[in-house]
Amino acid sequence: MQEAIILVGGKGTRLRPLTNHTPKPLLNVAGSSFIRHQIAKLMDAGVEHVVFATSYLASLFEEEFKDFSQELKISYAVETVPLGTGGAIRNAARLLRGPVDAPVLILNGDILSGLDLRDVLERHTAREADVTLHLTRVSDPRAFGLVPTDESGRVLSFLEKPKTQEECVTDQINAGCYVFRRSVLDSIPTGREVSVEQETFPGLVAEGRRVYGHTTDDYWRDLGTPLAFVHGSADLVTGRATSPLVARSGEALIHPTAAVDPTARVTGGSTIGPHAVIGPRVIVDRSIIGGNVRVAEGAQIHESVVDHDSSIGSESFLREAVVGCHAHVGAQNELPAQLRLSCGIRIPAQGVRVSGTAVACPTVH
Ligand code: GDD
Numbered sequence: 001m002q003e004a005i006i007l008v009g010g011k012g013t014r015l016r017p018l019t020n021h022t023p024k025p026l027l028n029v030a031g032s033s034f035i036r037h038q039i040a041k042l043m044d045a046g047v048e049h050v051v052f053a054t055s056y057l058a059s060l061f062e063e064e065f066k067d068f069s070q071e072l073k074i075s076y077a078v079e080t081v082p083l084g085t086g087g088a089i090r091n092a093a094r095l096l097r098g099p100v101d102a103p104v105l106i107l108n109g110d111i112l113s114g115l116d117l118r119d120v121l122e123r124h125t126a127r128e129a130d131v132t133l134h135l136t137r138v139s140d141p142r143a144f145g146l147v148p149t150d151e152s153g154r155v156l157s158f159l160e161k162p163k164t165q166e167e168c169v170t171d172q173i174n175a176g177c178y179v180f181r182r183s184v185l186d187s188i189p190t191g192r193e194v195s196v197e198q199e200t201f202p203g204l205v206a207e208g209r210r211v212y213g214h215t216t217d218d219y220w221r222d223l224g225t226p227l228a229f230v231h232g233s234a235d236l237v238t239g240r241a242t243s244p245l246v247a248r249s250g251e252a253l254i255h256p257t258a259a260v261d262p263t264a265r266v267t268g269g270s271t272i273g274p275h276a277v278i279g280p281r282v283i284v285d286r287s288i289i290g291g292n293v294r295v296a297e298g299a300q301i302h303e304s305v306v307d308h309d310s311s312i313g314s315e316s317f318l319r320e321a322v323v324g325c326h327a328h329v330g331a332q333n334e335l336p337a338q339l340r341l342s343c344g345i346r347i348p349a350q351g352v353r354v355s356g357t358a359v360a361c362p363t364v365h
């Protein structure tokens with residue numbers, strides 16, 4: 001029986017306020033929670049048992065899957081205090097059922113990738129590896145784990161989040177998907193915080209264990225930042241990235257209960273959630289609009305997330321914005337890029353502008 005562990009206990013701080021009430025893997029991308037896309041991909045690869053390593057807002061995962069009736073057994077390894085990535089893997093390994101030599105798939109809970117999971121499992125077994133890491137290449141590796149390999153693919157070292165330019169010895173990074181021989185999991189210490197990146201991988205390499213990299217140039221994105229999150233969702237909608245849960249690709253994914261005015265333009269892989277109302281002449285491009293959101297006439301929303309039950313006033317302009325739930329942006333606001341609006345916040349009409357077209361001062365001097 002093929003088994004997998006998914007690490008889903010992080011707080012998702014870079015995605016606040018979206019993650020204030022919802023763990024990152026349960027946020028909606030392309031019409032489903034991200035974890036459901038991952039589960040569908042694992043099932044396609046023949047996985048029959050998944051252990052969720054949960055911590056932050058743990059009960060919401062059980063809630064999400066309480067009616068799950070497909071051919072997959074789901075277990076929950078809950079950390080009352082976060083154990084770090086290595087500690088979480090060790091804690092979840094208690095719930096595995098396979099033999100000591102079985103290959104176990106381990107996934108970070110925020111990676112959208114086109115990796116062929118069966119292929120990485122086959123290579124791991126063929127090499128008789130202790131651990132196989134999926135690796136990818138990025139232009140700026142500083143936010144990731146650096147993993148140089150030799151010509152046979154053997155991992156030479158593992159350096160998490162390099163701080164200096166000299167430390168950036170390769171553009172090849174840890175892509176957040178591993179295969180571990182089950183017995184290797186049992187060597188991770190228990191009962192304390194352990195980082196698989198800072199402690200376990202460097203330790204295994206230093207001990208001379210058979211740690212291999214599997215480098216691919218498939219689609220790959222960590223959805224941990226707002227811009228990556230909206231781009232990942234848009235890529236799933238347009239078909240640049242694939243998921244068994246997205247049957248047809250297109251310019252937009254509009255929920256059947258949403259009302260989109262015929263003069264509005266919804267493009268670039270945008271998603272419109274249930275009961276959302278998109279008014280006349282609105283432009284929504286490469287964005288995620290949550291359930292019950294109202295966008296009034298002439299507003300423009302680019303590369304942004306507007307969380308559920310919020311409203312955007314007429315002629316307002318958003319770019320790379322994150323709007324928390326139950327927020328209200330009044331008419332004719334022009335929000336600076338990368339602004340995050342807290343849940344429930346209200347911006348009055350004409351309250352914020354970045355260009356030089358501020359309206360006449362309403363105060364009597
Ligand atoms: N259960 C549990 N407990 N899960 C955790 C914990 C914990 O204490 N800490 C983090 N996680 C989970 C997160 O929910 C996420 O799914 C995964 O572990 C990785 O954490 P991130 O916070 O997303 O890490 P990162 O993106 O900065 O770096 C990681 O991913 C990169 C690839 O995107 C590292 O693995 C890097 O080496 C890697 O390059």
Ligand code: MG
Nearest residue numbers: 110222223224
């Ligand atoms: Mg991440």
